[in-house]
Amino acid sequence: MADSTSHVVVAVVLSVRERRLEARVARVVRAPAESLEAAFERAVDTSGLAHVEQLETRILRDGTLATAYLGLARPGATVGGHAPSGSDERELAAAAQARLRAKLSYTNVGFALAPEAFTISELRDIYVAGLGHDVSATNLQRVLLRRGVLERADGRREPGRSGGRPASLFRFASSRLTVTDEFAALRPRR
Amino acid sequence: MADSTSHVVVAVVLSVRERRLEARVARVVRAPAESLEAAFERAVDTSGLAHVEQLETRILRDGTLATAYLGLARPGATVGGHAPSGSDERELAAAAQARLRAKLSYTNVGFALAPEAFTISELRDIYVAGLGHDVSATNLQRVLLRRGVLERADGRREPGRSGGRPASLFRFASSRLTVTDEFAALRPRR
DNA sequence: GCAAAAGTGTTGTGTCTACACCCATGT
């Protein structure tokens, strides 16, 4: 572990469970001549991941060189790994959370945390967990529809025993990361 | 170089010269137990750099593990290194450029490319080079002043022989990276 | 009918682009 010539790949996988953002961590020593992606795939079960991106490379407190990746899993996916433990893992988990938080605002990355179809309230819970602050379902719907991130899906969700209007279902229009909020400032002239 | 156990730090330094964005690249093998920052400082003259951040880690085509950094230099700083050559270096330079371009829009990172004091036209040239598209001096001034990124400096620039109104000087309010455009969307409720 | 949950209408605010117009200098 503390071998100064070895290279470790750390996977930080985030997902929303029970309205909370959960982080799981796994690490693997990259074999010589092994690609970073291959090492990552040995670290976690990538079949449950809807999005992966590189986070950062640093030297851990024990002297190991480590490259961290962020993975996003939809609810219910089996992820593996363990809860972050130790300063390095906690810092990397925090970095992953910060990255997710920023990208939720200006990309469609929510697709990687949401199920296939969902109501706006369910999506709201996911955004609240990911962003760490309250979000209005009303405005969330309007913003994401206007940006073309969401589209209506067939069917509705029947209300529970306490009643209420049945909710329509929505889905993400794309499952590939795209930047949706071209910055209004300093954009090219038409 | 192609030793699969060695770790290389690649510095990509961007600066604006003659209204063009120029990239210089330097690389260094990181010594065992050497920090990433120390290796970076061996690669380039950091005294001329106003901002540094990590770009990405990848395995180069020759099999070497490489961690790339982006450095930004003000005009006239002596940088060292060489023009990007080879696919890897060109791709890393392109990644650096993309990163700069995005950050110019929503941070104050322009401070790292601009001299101490400058006219709006001069700043406009820097933004045009960094963004790769045309920018209106009128709106650039207003956006950056409104965001508090720029402030007025003392003095004016005398016109050249072709005449024209003398230009006032401005400076960046801060020389530390800050995100200036909190995304209007999905921001926390007050 | 009443409570609960979902969704729409509407208003106000802020930030941006575009462009007309005014200002200060050299020749």
Next chain:
DNA sequence: ACATGGGTGTAGACACAACACTTTTGC
């Protein structure tokens, strides 16, 4: 006087938050 470059005024487009109101269900 006129050209040149700097800077301001202002109008219009757009995206957002906030909140009142309507819709659709269970009980």
